[in-house]
Amino acid sequence: MNLANRITLARIFLVPVVMLFLLVRYNLGTLSIGGQTTTVSELIAALIFTIAAVTDGLDGYIARKRKMVTNFGKFLDPLADKLLVSAVLISLVELQRLSAWVAIVIISREFAVTGLRLVAVAEGLVIAASKLGKMKTVFQVIGVIALMLNNFPFSYIGFPFDQIMIYIAVAVTIISGIDYFIKNKHVIAEGEM
Secondary structure (H helix, E strand, C coil): CHHCCCCHHHHHHHHHHHHHHHHCCCCCEEEEEEEEEEHHHHHHHHHHHHHHHHHHHHHHHHHHHCCHHHCHHHHHHHHHHHHHHHHHHHHHHCCCCCCCCHHHHHHHHHHHHHHHHHHHHHCCCCCCHHHHHHHHHHHHHHHHHHCCCCCCCCCHCCCCCHHHHHHHHHHHHHHHHHHHHCCHHHHHHHCCC
């Protein structure tokens, strides 16, 4: 197994670690600014999530640079991304920091685009990540981290940074999903033949 695939596997193994720190209430202390707080365990969860999210770009970069792109990596990389983001979104719904409909929209788009890619693969085609898809990922990661930290430290000044970022993420998620289907409608047409 090459380095890029090991990094992708590490991202998958970080998912339960993120969940552990996010959902299990360890008494590791709190951070406070002007009465607004976040727990140290939430901070650790957000840090691990950030590391895992950064590895998404790192594994692809290494695979392309070292010419180590494999079919296993092409399958595993998007799966790792979906597991990480879906797990955290569902956890944020459980923590009542995110509306269920937001998680459903984001997760549904991920499954729909993955389904489209599977149809394309069956037809011998590859659907590369678009710029909108990459923007979607950036906004999702920023919004999710802000929600994991309970909008810390922005809540101190009453600025709803977490909500703004997650709604931008939802908008870009929907737009990028529509974009994938419009640009690849030939895949669906070929799949019906």
